[in-house]
Amino acid sequence: MDSRAAALVRTTFKAVAAEEAGPEEVAGSFFAILFSAQPQLREFFPASLDTQRERLVSALAHVVDRLEEPDELLPFLAQLGRDHRKFGIAPEHYPAVGKSLITAVRAHARTELWTEEVEHAWQECITLITRTMIVGAQDCGTPAVWTGTVVEHHRVLDDLAVVRVRLDQPMRYAAGQYLSVQVPSRLRMWRYLSPAGPSNAEGEIEFHVRARTGGWVSPALVGHTAVGDQWLLSAPMGGLGIPRNTRRKLLMIGYGTGIAPLRAQLVAMARRRSNPRVHLFVGGHHPCDLYDLVTLSELAAANKWLTVTPIVESEENPWWYFDSGDPTPDLPGLDPRRTGQIGAVVAGYGPWADRDVQISGSPSMVQTTKFRLMAAGTPAVNIRHDPLF
Template identity: 70%
Template sequence: MDSRTVALIRTTFKSVAAEDDGPEKLARSFYAILFTDYPQVRDFFPAALDAQRDRLVKAIAYVVDRLEEPERLLPFLAQLGRDHRKYGVVAEHYAAVCQSLKSALAAYAGTELWTDEVDRAWDEGINIIANTMIGAAEQETTPPVWTGTVIEHREVLRNLAVVRLRLDQPMQYAAGQYMSVQIPSRPRMWRYLSPAIPANANGELEFHIRGVTGGWVSPAMVGHTRVGEQWLIGSPLGGLGVPRNTRRKLLMVGCGTGIAPLRAQLMAMTARRSNPKVDVFVGGHYPCDLYDLEVLSQLACANKWLTVHPVTESNENPWWHFDNGEEPPEFPGLEPRKVGQIGKIVAGHGSWDDRDVQIVGAPSMVQTTKFRLMAAGTPTENIRHDPLF
């Protein structure tokens, strides 16, 4: 795709997204056109489309921003194509989605902005996206979906649970990746979760799940999951991970359940003969949010290359956290806990310009930490995080 084509696609999308309610209007228009012109595809989507609409626009923005980086964009699209097999979609469904998206963009942009040249540019861009996804899906030999049986459900906090599952067949994934998950009580509502342990021959997965207030799926996962329940798991996604034999030092920053993919990578690294120095900053609003310190302590004590820095924004636990009056346990091998905003504390240690950096957590935390590190001197190309949608 030449620079002129990329510029036309980016300009028209930015003009739509720049409006205060532009992204929401675009998403609503897209789904209205799609379900009107192709009613047979409605069954692929959940009844409530709020989360779906938001995710759609963010995914388009992510792709548009990387049209000039095929080495990053094409593997991402290929992963999406393999993951979309779980819906049972085929090439004709991609055609319906592509045509509906282009119609929604053209209607919103208007005749002055949506010229014949812009139309051709979007045709080229959409064809690359669709063909990459379709090709990856057709070439994949792994199952379109795995079935996982819940073997353990443990509530760690009032709104946080650890769930372990055993898959019907082993799944090969890289420590640090994530996958889409569907539970029986919320059909067609897929949510992304990161395993907290590396792949193993027994096909076991462990997810750390925080219930989002007002959410449709995560509160049900935390509060109503039962042993024996069967979940559906899509293909692994994401590009986080530590290459073997790397000599680059690492900085990992995770908040809340964002520690899960980082912990999985640390566990995988313990099986290697040698590792570079790794600093991990794990954060939360309250001390009780650092729910996994015992495991991180064990990893730090057993591996001299690992340093763990606990960080909380508050020095006290919230009113709802059960406190029996005893002093919290002291875990060896950890740095003293610091109080403050995690991005500010991490950046306060220096530029980290000699490190490969991974950041995992809520989108706002990822962006804030990334900007603080960049301001402190960390090269942008050294910082990695998964798409924020």
């Protein structure tokens, strides 16, 4: 797309998002219009569309912000096309999807804002999205889904579990990517998870899962998963595992289970002969939230290019924690633990202008940390994170 068309799409989307109804209403209208035109598609989605509405808004915002960055946008759209095969979406469904989305945006845009030129810009945008997704889905040569059997479920904390799954066939993914899973108790409800280690010939994947308050899937993954359960897993997505320049030093910032994709990259890097300097900041609210420090300590002690700094917001563990002591005292290879909000602590070290920066955690943590780093002088172009689904 040319810069004029991209600007029109971006301006329209942000204007609609600023309205009282907001982008969530646009997403709701989109699904209503789509299912009215293509009622057979309704059975591909869960009864509750809350998560799908949130993801549609996040994905559309991610695309709109990168319309003039084809090197970032096109691989993301191709991955999205591969991922959508899990729903049963076929090429013949895409025209209705695109038309429904334009109709929904037009319905929520102010009349004076929606001109013929804007309409053409949105049609160009939707054509770019749908064509790239279709090509990505058709050219991948991988299964639409993999079947995995749970071989281990370890409850690390009351609301956090480590789950190991063995696939029916190996999956190739870059360390740092993520994929979506479906569990038997939550049919058609797909949850994005990041493998905590690189891919392997045995087809085993380790996931770190935290139960999200009010969530549909994550509480079931943590509290009700059993060895022998059969999961479905979709094609990998994301670009954190593809550094722009491997010679540049890295700054990694992970909070909670957001450490998983960063940990996967560190394990993969430890198998190489040489690596750039890496400074990893790993954060949690309480000391017990730093649940994987033993592994990170071992990696740091064995690899001099890696520095690991733990950060907590509170030095006290919660009342419900089973042990009142520090869960990981006196571990080798780690910097002294810092106290504070992770973005503020990391930004306090300096501008990090010479680093390729990766941030992984909740959407609010990613956004806050990114803004703090930019305010401290970190160039925005150096900062990477996955779409904030």
